[in-house]
Amino acid sequence: MKLSRYIYIVILNLCINLLSSVCHADDGYRLWLRYDKIDDPAILSQYKNQVRSFFFYDASPTITVAKKELSDGLKGLFGQVVPESNAANNGSLLIRKNQPIPFSHIDFQTYGKEAFTIYTMKVDGKNVTTISANTDIGILYGVFHFLRLMQTRQSIQNLAIISAPKIQNRLLNHWDNLTRHVERGYAGISIFNWHTLPGYIDQRYIDYARANASIGINGTVVTNVNANALILTKEYLEKFKALADVFRPYGIKLYLTARFSAPIELGKLKTADPLDTTVRNWWKEKINEIYQYIPDFGGFLVKANSEGQPGPQNYGRTHADGANMLAEAVAPHGGIVMWRAFVYSNETPEDRVKQAYSEFKPLDGKFEKNVLVQVKNGPLDFQPREPFSPLFGAMPQTPLMMEFQITQEYLGQGTNLVYEAPLFKEVLDADTYQHGPGSTVKKVIDGTLDNYSITGMAGVSNIGNDRNWTGHLFGQSNWYAFGRLAWDHDLSASAIADEWIKESFPNNPKLIATIKQIMLSSRETVVNYMTPLGLHHIMGTGHHYGPAPWVNNAGRADWNPVYYHKADSFGIGFERSSRGSNALEQYAPEVQKQYEDSNTCPEKYLLWFHHVSWNHKMKSGRTLWDELCHSYYAGVDSVRAMQQQWNSLKPFIDEERFRHVQMLLNVQLSEAIWWRNACLLYFQTFSGKPIPAQYEKPDHTLAYYQALRFPYAPGTGN
Numbered sequence: 001m002k003l004s005r006y007i008y009i010v011i012l013n014l015c016i017n018l019l020s021s022v023c024h025a026d027d028g029y030r031l032w033l034r035y036d037k038i039d040d041p042a043i044l045s046q047y048k049n050q051v052r053s054f055f056f057y058d059a060s061p062t063i064t065v066a067k068k069e070l071s072d073g074l075k076g077l078f079g080q081v082v083p084e085s086n087a088a089n090n091g092s093l094l095i096r097k098n099q100p101i102p103f104s105h106i107d108f109q110t111y112g113k114e115a116f117t118i119y120t121m122k123v124d125g126k127n128v129t130t131i132s133a134n135t136d137i138g139i140l141y142g143v144f145h146f147l148r149l150m151q152t153r154q155s156i157q158n159l160a161i162i163s164a165p166k167i168q169n170r171l172l173n174h175w176d177n178l179t180r181h182v183e184r185g186y187a188g189i190s191i192f193n194w195h196t197l198p199g200y201i202d203q204r205y206i207d208y209a210r211a212n213a214s215i216g217i218n219g220t221v222v223t224n225v226n227a228n229a230l231i232l233t234k235e236y237l238e239k240f241k242a243l244a245d246v247f248r249p250y251g252i253k254l255y256l257t258a259r260f261s262a263p264i265e266l267g268k269l270k271t272a273d274p275l276d277t278t279v280r281n282w283w284k285e286k287i288n289e290i291y292q293y294i295p296d297f298g299g300f301l302v303k304a305n306s307e308g309q310p311g312p313q314n315y316g317r318t319h320a321d322g323a324n325m326l327a328e329a330v331a332p333h334g335g336i337v338m339w340r341a342f343v344y345s346n347e348t349p350e351d352r353v354k355q356a357y358s359e360f361k362p363l364d365g366k367f368e369k370n371v372l373v374q375v376k377n378g379p380l381d382f383q384p385r386e387p388f389s390p391l392f393g394a395m396p397q398t399p400l401m402m403e404f405q406i407t408q409e410y411l412g413q414g415t416n417l418v419y420e421a422p423l424f425k426e427v428l429d430a431d432t433y434q435h436g437p438g439s440t441v442k443k444v445i446d447g448t449l450d451n452y453s454i455t456g457m458a459g460v461s462n463i464g465n466d467r468n469w470t471g472h473l474f475g476q477s478n479w480y481a482f483g484r485l486a487w488d489h490d491l492s493a494s495a496i497a498d499e500w501i502k503e504s505f506p507n508n509p510k511l512i513a514t515i516k517q518i519m520l521s522s523r524e525t526v527v528n529y530m531t532p533l534g535l536h537h538i539m540g541t542g543h544h545y546g547p548a549p550w551v552n553n554a555g556r557a558d559w560n561p562v563y564y565h566k567a568d569s570f571g572i573g574f575e576r577s578s579r580g581s582n583a584l585e586q587y588a589p590e591v592q593k594q595y596e597d598s599n600t601c602p603e604k605y606l607l608w609f610h611h612v613s614w615n616h617k618m619k620s621g622r623t624l625w626d627e628l629c630h631s632y633y634a635g636v637d638s639v640r641a642m643q644q645q646w647n648s649l650k651p652f653i654d655e656e657r658f659r660h661v662q663m664l665l666n667v668q669l670s671e672a673i674w675w676r677n678a679c680l681l682y683f684q685t686f687s688g689k690p691i692p693a694q695y696e697k698p699d700h701t702l703a704y705y706q707a708l709r710f711p712y713a714p715g716t717g718n
């Protein structure tokens with residue numbers, strides 16, 4: 001073959017390879033576990049030298065899974081199979097359990113049963129890497145971590161890693177109904193096909209478990225908190241057993257939601273009173289039955305006396321009475337009860353954001369040892385921004401667990417790119433001052449502040465049967481960030497974004513920097529165009545899609561946006577200082593001090609805590625009205641900036657994912673403009689002030705926005 005022809009063929013091949021690696025269609029199914037071949041030859045050869053063979057000394061279903069993950073991962077990243085060998089040579093990766101120090105290098109007693117170590121060390125003068133743990137699941141976590149190091153192009157030389165989760169129970173909460181409709185789900189229907197279970201095991205269940213294990217999630221509540229008693233029937237228990245069997249090797253426990261009235265609905269009892277002996281026996285028997293199907297059943301998540309769900313208060317009993325009844329029945333099996341604190345009542349004339357505290361604070365210390373009270377991050381309901389819930393720091397004798405919402409009910413649902421780690425971190429890092437400065441929310445929930453014996457963090461899932469799992473590709477980053485923070489709440493939002501981007505996209509510095517910028521600014525952007533300066537709960541009624549600050553006729557007062565913004569001719573905002581509802585009194589004095597004066601209150605919470613005049617002077621020198629306009633317009637401008645940033649990445653991203661995000665950003669822009677125009681036009685009817693001349697004029701009238709209807713918006717009710 002002539003040299004020129006040879007060179008031509010080589011170049012052609014190179015081009016084809018390049019094109020197919022950069023531009024092939026990609027539907028996002030593989031999440032962050034892509035293991036594409038490392039394209040940097042220097043890094044690749046370094047990694048290959050470090051991992052020439054691997055060997056697992058132990059065997060079990062979990063080890064089988066770990067072995068497959070490692071060998072698939074290495075094959076993908078290296079572009080070739082790495083052999084198994086138990087010889088300790090240079091480049092051996094040795095993986096084993098229950099090894100004496102120094103092999104394991106840590107006292108696993110101290111670090112718990114899920115900890116692992118990864119060490120570079122000399123064995124017989126040879127340079128080997130070890131992954132060790134005390135349990136099979138620790139090994140699996142170590143393997144995922146090791147693969148992550150390579151996926152994110154970190155050095156795997158001189159490793160000395162000890163990793164243990166800071167929170168014990170790291171759970172997804174699915175609001176999935178038995179109909180497969182997902183409440184507040186925007187990624188299709190439930191991945192759990194109850195109809196074909198238990199006979200048919202969808203590959204999705206396995207991939208779901210794998211993805212969760214890769215980020216340390218160790219439990220899943222597969223049914224909606226708005227619970228259906230049928231969940232507890234034999235027919236369904238068989239289905240849950242099949243799922244639990246799939247999840248077990250991945251270290252994931254299955255949990256269910258318990259409908260409090262199940263003894264009446266299923267057991268035909270006259271009451272569900274938690275102090276009634278027949279009721280208590282009914283639950284005991286039911287729970288014994290569940291454990292026959294699922295010996296490692298995790299326990300229950302319960303929503304009671306909240307938004308129409310039955311509960312102990314129907315019988316004049318307390319939340320503690322209800323929780324303790326279930327707790328006693330699961331205790332002999334090692335189960336737990338997660339009892340939600342999301343309660344508020346229309347009949348109670350108290351500011352809604354105060355009610356969970358009023359209800360639960362007096363119950364501190366009254367719960368059984370295996371009960372966790374599950375508290376939403378803020379006192380209201382997963383708004384784009386809320387201060388932390390005052391329950392954190394107020395119940396030293398009751399393990400409190402965090403409930404975040406991963407699904408974007410109030411954050412643009414399925415169409416908006418919003419990276420939630422900054423929101424999660426803002427809450428975790430907030431200082432409750434419970435025992436003086438440094439009493440952060442994360443120290444409350446990891447148990448270090450009050451010596452909780454049991455700890456947990458839950459995230460309301462954003463997963464559905466869309467091919468890419470989360471509807472919006474960037475929803476994957478929120479699932480990822482939740483898991484990583486539940487494992488280690490000290491990780492920064494930026495570090496987690498960095499990992500996720502490197503694992504999810506080709507490893508290009510411009511791409512990484514640009515996507516990171518997009519992600520890290522995205523939460524503030526959505527706050528600006530939806531609910532700036534502490535506004536909250538002004539979205540459409542029922543479906544919560546889009547703005548509707550004018551609504552004042554919802555079924556109950558505290559579902560109305562006007563209840564929350566209180567706009568009038570004087571100003572806007574909810575007065576929660578001692579001059580108003582005094583919700584502030586539920587916080588420690590140091591926190592109260594930060595927020596009590598409208599002139600010094602951080603502006604991001606201004607309208608949460610204060611009703612202030614339209615002419616109120618803001619730090620920028622603008623009036624409140626002008627600042628509101630500024631924030632809404634800045635929010636929209638930021639979406640435009642995101643679009644430009646994303647468009648600049650076209651050469652680096654496969655067409656399918658590029659177009660997917662590009663189209664959704666177009667939708668996001670139109671929704672941001674909608675939010676801005678609708679809110680400003682409406683609030684203007686109170687302020688009587690003009691939208692400053694430098695801004696583009698709203699292109700529709702207020703009446704136009706008020707007339708919009710969305711009868712089939714996704715994710716609503718049942």
Ligand code: GCW
Nearest residue numbers: 175183184225226303342381
């Ligand atoms: O915010 C509300 C949601 C409901 C949800 C409820 C809850 C599951 O709009 O859909 O119900 O919170 O957390 O219980």
